[in-house]
C-alpha cells in the first residue's frame with residue numbers, strides 16, 4: 335500500500351484508551367495513558383474506552399430496560415411528555431419537539447441521575463439497573479476527568495472546586511432510532527455537540543454514529559462492550575478551547591433499529607463555568623465568558639440543535 339494511503343488510514347483510526355492502565359497501571363503506564371488521553375482529546379475529542387470495568391451484563395441489562403421502557407403504552411409514558419427542558423424525566427421524539435421534531439428521527443428518554451437520582455417507576459427493574467449503571471459510568475467519567483486535568487497540568491483541586499464536581503450533574507439518555515427509508519429524513523441525530531464535560535455512549539451493535547475529524551465524517555464502530563467517549567461544550571469552555579467539543583451525528587439504518595445509552599457528566603448545575611485560570615495568561619486570554627451551567631443547559635436544550643451553536647452563548651469574539 336502506498337505510504338500516503340497508509341498514513342490516511344492511520345489518521346482515521348479512532349484512538350483507544352485503556353482505562354485499566356489509567357487506574358491500576360504502574361506509575362509509568364498511567365502517565366503514558368494520561369498522555370495518550372491528552373492527545374486523543376486534543377486531536378479527536380473522541381475515543382474508545384476499553385477495560386473500563388463496567389460489567390458487560392449491566393450494559394446489556396441497561397439496553398434491555400430502555401427497550402422495555404420505549405415499549406410501554408402511550409398512557410404510561412404521557413406523564414413524562416411535553417414538560418419543561420429541565421424536568422428530571424422526559425420522554426419524547428426528535429431532539430426538542432418544539433424545534434427539531436423532523437430533523438432527528440428518534441425517540442428518547444432523558445433522566446437526571448445525579449446529584450439527585452430520578453427514575454421512572456416502570457418497568458419495575460429500571461430503577462435498580464439505571465442506578466447501578468449511572469454510578470458505574472459516573473465513576474469512570476470522573477476518573478477520566480481527573481486524568482484530563484493531569485494531562486493539562488491543571489491543579490485538580492482548583493478544577494473540582496470551580497466546577498463543584500462533588501455534586502456534578504449527570505443525565506442518562508436512552509436513544510431509539512427506528513429503521514427508516516424516507517429519503518427526506520437524513521438523520522437520527524443531526525450534527526451536534528453535547529452540553530456537558532464528557533459523554534459516554536454504549537450502543538446495541540448497530541452502527542450509525544459518526545464523528546467529525548479534520549473536516550471528514552468518520553464512522554465510530556466500537557468493539558463489543560467498549561464505551562465511546564466524546565468531549566463536550568463545558569470541557570471546551572473550561573480548557574479555553576484547547577480541547578474542542580466534538581461534532582457528531584447519527585445516520586439512520588434502513589433495516590434495523592439502533593439503540594444507544596448516552597450518559598453526560600457535567601459541572602454542578604449551580605457552577606458558574608468559565609475558562610480555568612490555571613490555563614490563562616496574557617498570550618492566551620479567555621475566549622469564553624462564564625455562565626451558570628444550569629442556564630447553558632436550559633438554552634441548549636430549548637433551542638434548535640445547530641452544530642455547536644450553543645457555544646455562541648458564551649463566545650467572546
Ligand SMILES: O=C(O)CCC(=O)C(=O)O
Nearest residue numbers: 507509535543584594596
Ligand atoms: O446514538 C448515539 O450514538 C449518539 C447519541 C448522542 O449523540 C447523544 O445522546 O447526545
Ligand SMILES: [Fe+2]
Nearest residue numbers: 526527528582
Ligand atoms: Fe450527542
